[in-house]
């Protein structure tokens with residue numbers, strides 16, 4: 092931000108000055124102390140005299156919203172070096188405050204991003220262009236990673252192949268984030284990426300940037316300036332530092348000697364005027380007030396100390412410069428300058444890393460290159476990196492005295508500089524110097540220290556005029572153009588970082604907008620309808636299974652009932668066990684009874700077996716239905732075991748049935764059995780059975796004539812068989828005697844006496860014979876009726892049919908529940924899927940909104956930083 096008010100073109104202090112080229116005159120001791128800026132009054136003033144006339148002309152504001160204005164100074168005052176110096180100081184302070192603010196704002200943005208990354212993942216494209224990263228850089232791959240935790244390369248490959256080309260985003264060319272972490276090259280991390288890792292990596296990246304910005308802020312706020320002198324081995328770095336100090340402080344040698352960083356500090360301001368070396372042992376943190384953090388050594392020991400890189404990490408070299416403020420670089424009276432003499436660049440990697448790691452602490456990099464060797468590969472790399480960060484690099488081409496064709500050498504080196512740092516090349520007169528440092532130290536007085544000044548107190552003339560020019564340019568850049576030397580790298584860095592954050596936000600905004608649309612499509616076209624369809628399917632399958640169970644249970648019930656009733660119904664038609672004779676009649680009866688009961692039990696057992704088969708079929712049908720509807724999602728964890736069905740005892744009927752053998756159970760006279768006993772073919776009996784059906788033993792008894800008339804009436808029609816039948820019944824029931832008695836009342840006793848007795852005896856014998864012979868058939872018939880009666884009474888068929896069908900229903904409920912549970916699981920899964928998608932959609936919406944807002948903020952910050960005008964007042968060219 093320029094402190095110059097608009098409108099009207101900004102004027103650099105150079106515009107007020109007639110000649111600003113001679114930096115030495117800026118700090119004329121006569122002028123510097125007499126000039127100061129009074130912010131409260133908005134005036135530049137001397138100790139006693141006002142330098143401004145009464146006109147309010149071109150005004151200067153504080154740049155931070157203050158309305159304070161500088162009155163236009165008189166031309167004579169404006170051109171004074173003191174005015175220039177103070178004005179530049181004011182600009183510097185304002186720009187520094189603005190940069191501080193910009194750094195704070197950027198830190199805030201980074202903190203916001205860190206927070207956002209914790210809540211919702213930020214897509215981070217890596218810079219490497221290899222195949223793996225292309226996969227990782229696609230939005231699909233990234234979100235898949237986030238969702239699925241583990242990267243299945245094949246799956247991602249498939250996704251990428253399917254994705255439309257324009258939806259794949261090319262890796263971004265980050266400037267700061269890339270230089271800061273180089274995450275994309277770490278294959279070990281990439282292969283094990285999951286949501287947490289991505290988040291942690293980005294978190295680390297952003298946290299590092301926050302840390303870096305804190306350091307940057309310290310650097311901007313730090314009033315001192317650090318000049319980092321580095322270069323190739325034996326290029327003359329120490330000699331160059333000594334030439335700047337005009338003393339042989341640092342050891343020079345033809346062999347590489349400096350193996351430790353040496354920080355040269357003004358002893359007058361920083362060490363109570365005492366010249367000494369503070370050697371900081373490796374691992375110690377230097378604290379000047381804590382003597383245990385370093386070792387004190389005299390300057391003369393420096394020759395040895397520089398070799399002890401195994402012992403010390405840094406040497407703080409406090410020296411006095413007896414020259415005047417306008418001659419001395421360290422004791423310039425304006426700012427605190429420190430020189431850092433670094434070991435040669437091709438030292439071991441640790442040292443080189445140190446060089447890199449320290450870059451953020453330094454304001455100016457001076458790269459010393461041997462004119463005879465030109466740039467080595469490591470030198471080129473270093474200069475390019477430093478220029479990218481600082482924009483300007485001081486290049487000192489040393490040992491130029493050894494070069495014969497100086498112009499050719501110059502042209503060659505400048506051509507190389509052009510490639511490495513265009514800005515430095517553009518301002519080569521200020522930043523590229525061809526010198527001989529050793530010559531610069533040659534002066535008539537020779538030797539070191541305070542005694543070298545000539546008797547008049549003036550410092551001797553130098554042998555190399557080019558070095559004078561370098562010295563002046565360096566002082567001018569550090570002291571006069573501090574906005575550039577100190578603040579420009581910070582501004583540059585901020586712009587680069589904000590640019591990266593902008594790219595990151597743009598990519599994320601685009602991805603999340605795309606993702607939102609994609610997920611909306613998935614929800615409306617796939618997951619939503621799938622969920623509804625599954626709900627319908629589960630209802631319909633549930634209904635079908637219920638019907639299947641009912642059908643099977645009903646079938647089993649009917650079959651069982653029919654089976655039992657049929658079994659009972661069929662009893663009595665024939666013998667069920669062999670008859671061994673009258674003397675075994677009781678055993679026969681018991682055996683017949685047992686056999687019949689067993690047959691009933693067997694019928695139940697058979698019904699159960701059939702029920703098992705029906706149940707198994709139904710189980711398979713239910714599972715098949717589940718599988719056909721749910722496909723792969725159907726999981727069966729149980730197998731149906733029919734043997735486990737009907738394991739309870741089923742012979743309780745034996746206990747229920749009356750198993751007493753009654754004497755009368757052996758006799759069951761019937762016309763059919765009589766006919767059969769008489770040897771009449773069975774077919775014939777069946778043919779006439781309809782006509783005989785009305786004849787029942789009870790009916791017959793009721794039809795037994797009660798008088799002779801009635802006998803007369805009856806006999807013609809019901810002769811023979813009926814009579815025989817009736818007579819057997821009469822005998823068996825005792826009715827015969829009563830009928831005989833009643834007959835005797837109507838028939839003359841003498842007649843009766845001769846006729847009845849043989850008849851009675853004949854019929855009785857016949858009947859007895861019939862009854863005894865009919866025992867094998869009569870008992871089963873009687874027992875069958877008895878059992879049937881009891882079965883009916885116990886409702887045995889229903890009870891068993893109900894029991895079996897209930898067990899079938901119970902068993903079938905298992906696969907039914909299994910299918911329905913599977914449905915429920917699938918529905919739950921769909922529901923979770925739907926909820927997750929809705930949640931992700933919401934997150935994508937929030938993320939896209941977040942990055943839109945973030946982009947707006949970044950744009951405001953970028954304009955803020957861009958408006959910090961560090962250069963217009965100092966035209967480097």
Ligand SMILES: Nc1nc2c(ncn2[C@@H]2O[C@H](COP(=O)(O)OP(=O)(O)OP(=O)(O)O)[C@@H](O)[C@H]2O)c(=O)[nH]1
Nearest residue numbers: 325326327328329330343344347348349490527528
């Ligand atoms: N001819 C000539 N010799 C020089 C010049 N500058 C330095 N030297 C010599 O080069 C040698 C190495 O100088 P140093 O200053 O020790 O080099 P350095 O880069 O500090 O060495 P290391 O830090 O040990 O890598 C010494 O012998 C110097 O005298 C120069 O401008 N011209």
